[in-house]
Amino acid sequence: MEPIIIAVAPNGARKTTKDLPQIPVTTKDIARDVKEFADAGAAMVHLHIRDKNQKHILDVEKYKETIAAIREQVGDDLIIQTTTESIGIYSPEEQMKVVMELKPDSVSLALREFIPDKSYEETARGFFADVVGSGIIPQYVLFNSEDVKYFSELRGEGIIPGKEVFVLFVLGKKTADINDKNTWSTADDLDEFLESFDGDLKLAETKWMACAFGGNENACMVKTANCGGSVRVGFENNHFLENGEVAPSNAALVEQFISSGIKRKIASAREARKILSGTVELKD
Numbered sequence: 001m002e003p004i005i006i007a008v009a010p011n012g013a014r015k016t017t018k019d020l021p022q023i024p025v026t027t028k029d030i031a032r033d034v035k036e037f038a039d040a041g042a043a044m045v046h047l048h049i050r051d052k053n054q055k056h057i058l059d060v061e062k063y064k065e066t067i068a069a070i071r072e073q074v075g076d077d078l079i080i081q082t083t084t085e086s087i088g089i090y091s092p093e094e095q096m097k098v099v100m101e102l103k104p105d106s107v108s109l110a111l112r113e114f115i116p117d118k119s120y121e122e123t124a125r126g127f128f129a130d131v132v133g134s135g136i137i138p139q140y141v142l143f144n145s146e147d148v149k150y151f152s153e154l155r156g157e158g159i160i161p162g163k164e165v166f167v168l169f170v171l172g173k174k175t176a177d178i179n180d181k182n183t184w185s186t187a188d189d190l191d192e193f194l195e196s197f198d199g200d201l202k203l204a205e206t207k208w209m210a211c212a213f214g215g216n217e218n219a220c221m222v223k224t225a226n227c228g229g230s231v232r233v234g235f236e237n238n239h240f241l242e243n244g245e246v247a248p249s250n251a252a253l254v255e256q257f258i259s260s261g262i263k264r265k266i267a268s269a270r271e272a273r274k275i276l277s278g279t280v281e282l283k284d
Helices: 027-040 060-074 092-102 118-133 145-156 189-200 217-226 250-258 269-275
Strands: 006-008 044-047 079-082 106-110 137-142 165-171 206-212 230-233
Touching (some): 060 092, 092 118, 118 137, 145 189, 165 189, 217 230
Parallel strands (some): 006 230, 165 206, 206 230
């Protein structure tokens, strides 16, 4: 199996310092936090930015400022993946505009947001091609087996381009209550994706990663790693350690995963870039 890429989603779009005092939301705090979890072994950051009121924004200049601050801390190797999450604020057209103006290392693209219905398919085709053609590593966010099946159809039709593809399986429900253990993701949630994934996507052409909601995150990531996937941890989806304590930092979540007895090698940032290089090459 390839080395495991560890990504970290340090803040997300919703939690504030009122919810979690240690969550990084300012440019300075995000850069410091990224330095800590990169030193712990992460190769990628899934980046959200906030305004002065800690509200989620998609803003090219704020992104540039934050990316520059991160680069000052960690250098050029770490993969910086920006989000396009709308949270009901941004249209697909606005999301696309930010990506093409910014041209980040990588970008996460929720299939449901860019193609809410079939009338958006041709617009998405052009945008996805522009992303790959610009050398931006796209990661397509899939929430269930229906998303996997639709993604496979789009890939077959050439709407999803690239020699290889990179996907994120989101285990559990976005409506999960971080304080209600009954709503947390479980390792069994991965099975739905693997069953659909094996049937609908070509394994050799797919790089996959998973994230999970709540305090079972590490168990979910261990299963993901053992099944051949890469992992995303972080305060966006979870801030609990396995022992039930609140994690002091995102780096602590990375360290917890690495110390879980995983037999696969952990990818450096340079190795992660090499692993994902096929996602920005068009098919012959």
